[in-house]
Amino acid sequence: MTDRTPARAAGTEGQLAEIWGDVVSRPQLGKAILIGAAVSLAVYGIALETIAPLAATPAIGKAVAMLAGIIGCIIGGAICARAFRPKRVVVEEVPTGAMWQTEVLDQLVQEGGPIGKVEDLPASVAGEMKEVGLYDLFRDYERNRARSGEGN
Template identity: 50%
Template sequence: MSISKQPSAAETDLAEIWGDIVSRRQLAISLIIGAVVSLLFYAVALRLFQGIGSSPAIDKALAMLMGIVGCLTGGLICSRLFKPKRHLSEDPSGSDDARIAVLQQIENEEGEIGNARDLPETVQAEMKEVGLYDLFDQYYQNQKTGDR
């Protein structure tokens, strides 16, 4: 017997798009804003550029270029209206064993993990700042000696 939890209203409003979680409502509003702004830019540009180019095809191409600018403008508007919902936090209870398991998974998926000592000094400094340098260094040294 299995008991399944009913998703909340907030959870059913979410969708996964290109590996990111978004609000369906905000996605729909963003699509409408993007379509309206890009079509508005295109229509205005088509009128403004009419007769400027050497042929009607050039006029339409210029208007289409402005339509692309309209798409970017719509994206900018939506990015200002809808702030990210993602909150990242570090789990201080994460053990070194869990981190090593992640490194092993990365190695299995991406290939051998190199020596952190071979990285540029600025990268090493950043890794030390966030507490990852020693973990990568220890993992590499254990990898060389066969201790896993």
């Protein structure tokens, strides 16, 4: 279940919104829309006045101007990408044994019963778990539960 209530940003960025699975600043989104529209319409208008009259037919001239307007959208996007840097920090590696990981495993045990032993896993599954860094987490969790007397 996801909470659709907008969250307040900690800084001066204003409210945040989720759009297409990404979190953005609403004020910066508004500025980006205005910049994109202004640049694309300006490029379209300039192309319509300068390049379109040189075309063989008016239809081709308008099509070329529209293509220039699309290129203007890309230019506007590049301007906005430089002006409004991403707010998130991507962490590719989480240290094993983090408190939240143990809490998730505790919740799995409470909701679904024992999680089993990593030694009982097929070699292919154990290999995949090692690749993504989950094997050691489950093994350590299992050992800690055995030490504390909770066992499976």
